[in-house]
Amino acid sequence: MSGDPYSPAVRALFAEPGHVGDVDGGEWAMLDEQGVRVRLSAVAKAGTIEAMRFRAWGCPHLIAAAEWLCGYYEGRPLAALEEFPRAPIMENLAIPTEKTGRILVLEDTVRSLGQKFGEGS
């Protein structure tokens, strides 16, 4: 017996992700761990993230979280990349605890992206 493993938010974000792709002229980071692959790329202007895009190979929760994350960071300062919004993601998307490892890969990718921007400044 099992109910729907996906929250309405996960279903919506997975079905129509508006942030799939790559940005030109910015930084990118990619991780391949725990059976998932995530690539994040972003472009910033005057210390603010103008656009963020993702590519992902993984479960619907990971793809939905990556999509949510791109929307979250756009318009925020680059310094925000040092603080990963793990709790809001887990709550807003109702990510099951057994998927936490995949969200941690996303978190590491964000940190790696932040470091790339730090190195470039």
Added chain:
Amino acid sequence: MTTEMVYLDYAASTPVDPRVLDRIREVAESAYANPSSTHAAGRQTHTIIAGAAKQLGGLLNVDPQTLIWTSGATESDNLAISGTARYRAHRGRHLVSMRTEHKAVTDVFDMLRGQDFDVTYVDPGPDGVLDPADFEAALRDDTQFASIMYVNNETGVIQDIETLGAICRERNVLFHVDAAQAVGKLPIDLSKLPVDLMSLTGHKFYGPKGVGALYIVDRSDCHVEPLFYGGGQQRRIRPGTLPTDLIAGLGEAAEIASGLIEADLAHLRELRDILWTGIQDIDGIRLNGSADGFPGILNVSIADIEGESLLLDLEPICVATGSACNSKSQEPSYVLRALGRTDLEAQSAIRFSMGRPTTRAEVEFAVSKYRDAVARLRGMAPGQAA
């Protein structure tokens, strides 16, 4: 095609045929007496059960007296394997089965291992077909029982039951067949097949859930110890008050299947061809199983695709996945692993299973959805062109 649910999971369960439903309702309303009672109402119920046994016996071409009613294939498998192994333990404690059997079989063998039985699981070939020579090589002087499924529930692979059974007869090994996916779908003549026990269930061939049967050959050396105790029903092999309405429904489903098997097979072959032809050119696709398996099942793996996302993207098509069916476990299918598939290949596997009510339009819709889903997910993955 609409966006309404498209059910392509007939190997998991089938809808109840309306004629079966009518029969169940009729019997439930009119024949409520205990079939063990000797009064007129009990005798009426008993007659209905005997009639259902005759219908099922007709489908399998066996004496109705050789059929034991159960709650379904899981109970039948348990009764056949555990009951026979324990009854014949004095003849030997070695048992043989196959790596790709259903859990209702392997879990029983694993349980028996804990009771000092020795179990050998034979591996099939990469196409899922068991080589009779490998099977024969696994038999020993102390082998007393073997169990091989007729049609694999994940891949649709059909085993050569006639040859395997003949080997068992030669070696004096009792032979059980889990035919949950075969009864009512393939022509089966138990008067000719060298099979000693056969498990079946109603809900795989348009009958009700909660009822099945175990065929036990009428021979002095083939007997099973009961799993349950508490009455003398069904020769004490499976005591308990029988569900007359469900049994009548199963009998009706058997009667209907008797006249439709060839037509059903032709219909399923056509649908399977449409499905496979529609997707076989996709880069990285791989058929799991043999090309000449049961046509109601098509199992495919696909490279560079994550299975759980594929399954969600295929909605509203209802299919089965090659993983453990829920987000809590991504354990790849042990059946596909036994065929040599990698974890990733097994995890990306989708089982399409079609049935009597499946239409061409539904299968064409499935082809379109599958192609779209693969393209979308590949387009989303790192390393793919934008």
